[in-house]
Amino acid sequence: MSRLTRLIPWRQTPATLIAASLVVAGFLLMSVSWWFLVLVGLGTFGPGVLRELGWLRDKDEWQQRAAHRAGYHAFLVAGLLATVLMAYFRSGDRMVRNPQELATLFMVLLWSTWFFSSLFSFWGAKKTAMRVLLAFGGFWMVFIVAANTGTEWQGPVGLFMSLLLAVPFFALAWLSRRWPRIAGVLLLVAAVFFFVRLGMHDVSATDWIDRAVLIVLFLGPLLGSGIALLQVGAGEDEADAA
Numbered sequence: 001m002s003r004l005t006r007l008i009p010w011r012q013t014p015a016t017l018i019a020a021s022l023v024v025a026g027f028l029l030m031s032v033s034w035w036f037l038v039l040v041g042l043g044t045f046g047p048g049v050l051r052e053l054g055w056l057r058d059k060d061e062w063q064q065r066a067a068h069r070a071g072y073h074a075f076l077v078a079g080l081l082a083t084v085l086m087a088y089f090r091s092g093d094r095m096v097r098n099p100q101e102l103a104t105l106f107m108v109l110l111w112s113t114w115f116f117s118s119l120f121s122f123w124g125a126k127k128t129a130m131r132v133l134l135a136f137g138g139f140w141m142v143f144i145v146a147a148n149t150g151t152e153w154q155g156p157v158g159l160f161m162s163l164l165l166a167v168p169f170f171a172l173a174w175l176s177r178r179w180p181r182i183a184g185v186l187l188l189v190a191a192v193f194f195f196v197r198l199g200m201h202d203v204s205a206t207d208w209i210d211r212a213v214l215i216v217l218f219l220g221p222l223l224g225s226g227i228a229l230l231q232v233g234a235g236e237d238e239a240d241a242a
Helices: 003-007 014-029 034-052 061-090 100-123 125-148 155-178 180-197 208-230 234-241
Strands: none
Touching (some): 034 061, 100 208, 125 208, 155 180, 180 208
């Protein structure tokens, strides 16, 4: 098995490759017409529909159970949000400036919940959290370097100080392998901190939907990793520390 295959939580079957190609093509062609977004839906949900109909058999029993578990998690999260939004909009005269963003919000929420649940099932809580945090730290460093090479160049000292902001992500990545529950608590605290610090709570009743997608994409992995790490048992801690 190649290193690339080990990093991806599913086998590279022809159906997977075709589905991935449809998703990529759909995103690339959206600039031509939004109807090409349908390709993204076919690539994302089509294989699952075919498997449930029994027309596609490219997963073993363990993979099917993991997929069903991830789908149930997505149902729970999206269903809870739908219930809250229904209560919110029906409890008064509520307006949404960009109602089409509701569909985007639920699509992002469903996909991201399913994706991270699949990763947690395949890699386990600690490995997944570590890799998510390393990705966050790496992305943050790239963002800082890109910002400082533009018109807002702060010099090497300013760049170095800005890069230090990525250190907590790498520190939490290391901590998640040694003391996962402590890292889980810190991740939940970090999610709340970013929620307040980035002003995600300070939006009007007509604008908050526009921020919701950002909340899911940015804070969702931190919250998911934190909750998963809090569920790691003491026996697993000792086994990994040995």
